[in-house]
Amino acid sequence: MEAPTKNLALDLVRVTEAAALASARWLGRGDKESGDKAAVDAMRKSFAALDIQGTVIIGEGEKDDAPMLYNGEKLGSGTGARVDVAVDPVEGTNLLAYGRPNAISVVGVAPAGAMFNPGPSFYMKKLVAPWEARNAIDIEAPVKDNLLKISKALGKDVDDLTVFILDKPRHAKIIQEIRAAGARIALHTDGDITGSLMAVDPRNEIDVMMGTGGTPEGVLSAVAIRIMGGAMQAKLDPQKADEKAAIIEAGIDTRPVYSVTDLVKSDDLFFAATGITGGSFLGAVKFSGRGATTHSLSMRGLTGTVRYIDAVHDFTRLMKVSNVPYD
Incomplete structure (x- = not known):
């Protein structure tokens, strides 16, 4: 490169x-x-x-x-x-x-050559947190487990955490799980790049960003997260049958979990x-x-x-x- x-x-x-x-x-x-x-x-x-x-x-x-x-x-x-x-x-x-x-x-x-090319993938599941929680996040673990580990890494109680999540029907179950865990929620109608940046910006009150948003937005967010030193995991999460079919046709595997360094391969x-x-x-x-x-x-x-x-x-x-x- x-x-x-x-x-x-x-x-x-x-x-x-x-x-x-x-x-x-x-x-x-x-x-x-x-x-x-x-x-x-x-x-x-x-x-x-x-x-x-x-x-x-x-x-x-x-x-x-x-x-x-x-x-x-x-x-x-x-x-x-x-x-x-x-x-x-x-x-x-x-x-x-x-x-x-x-x-x-x-x-x-x-x-x-450094950026992950999403091809026909439109949607991606994401989990973003500050650098201090880099060893605490696991996008495949239950919501409550992630919040408990992130809160410990940040030196906070779970009920002190604020989670950014898009207010979409696909997130209804996750929102219930966040509330059940006792964390606070900042619901936004749009803008998950902003949410990702908030989660790694020490000036902001957001501690965690989670949920499914755009794959392009995930890669763009990863550029900033890698620079700022935040923690991120992502996984392709097609939302419609035609998107899933296009991904399969392109030979893309939806199973891998991507880190920020997978999404952007350069400093x-x-x-x-x-x-x-x-x-x-x-x-x-x-x-x-x-x-x-x-x-x-x-x-x-x-x-x-x-x-x-x-x-x-x-x-x-x-x-x-x-x-x-x-x-």
């Missing part, structure tokens, strides 16, 4: 900032396709300015039938390091469309995220009369550096030097 030759972390923040600024105009307008398209267009134009030879390994379009940065698409100027790219221009399109918290724009980059990683709608993770895009403020997260794997970035954007000046549609 060819390693990137420069620190791309701050360049990627500019990509997610552009996507967040463009899509935030669609907050609460009930049109997730237009909000997603605005983010995709801005992200694609921003990537064109980067000296990389990028290939999209993780894109959202095929699963969501949305405007896409599609799998296999080439990004960047065509010069520089060859890299795998994982993108989610709007993680939480429904959150954006209906003005709900925690929609974010996300990008991850790894050396070419030479870069990750960026920018808040769109705000919430408990990253602040919202806030527009003023002449520009906007954004709140972002930037990470580099080789150094383990994690930056939280507040930026003030002056559209009058910015649009003189950028072809990205901020306004």
Whole structure:
């Protein structure tokens, strides 16, 4: 695998900032396709300015039938390091469309060949916890056993734990088991990348993320989790007969349990995220009369550096030097 030759972390923040600024105009307008398209267009134009030879390994379009940065698409100027790219221009399109918290724009980059390619797998069971619980998690163990071991590893009682889980019918049994174990629950309608990041971010109140979400989101989350030093296990969990049939036809085994190092096979990683709608993770895009403020997260794997970035954007000046549609 060819390693990137420069620190791309701050360049990627500019990509997610552009996507967040463009899509935030669609907050609460009930049109997730237009909000997603605005983010995709801005992200694609921003990537064109980067000296990389990028290939999209993780894109959202095929699963969501949305405007896409599609799998296999080439990004960047065509010069520089060859890299795998994982993108989610709007993680939480429904959150954006209906003005709900925690929609974010996300990008991850790894050396070419380092990212797990999910192929036709759309859904994955996940278990994410802080680094201190790395030897405590077992995705195939009962919920109660995991919570007991995680609480011990974190030095907490089970009833002090907060578990992030998506509020979906498929999780009804898991939610019952979490409640029976005595842990607290943070139910979210969408956004399991955000949930995974919350679980490994020491600034956040979330201790555990569990449940079934998108496979692409799982790989993208793994980039950040590997950089931040969190613990993760995952297992393919097809939800429909056609997905299962496609996986079997592709010769993919659904039995293995994947660790974060299975999903991303390098430490030479870069990750960026920018808040769109705000919430408990990253602040919202806030527009003023002449520009906007954004709140972002930037990470580099080789150094383990994690930056939280507040930026003030002056559209009058910015649009003189950028072809990205901020306004």
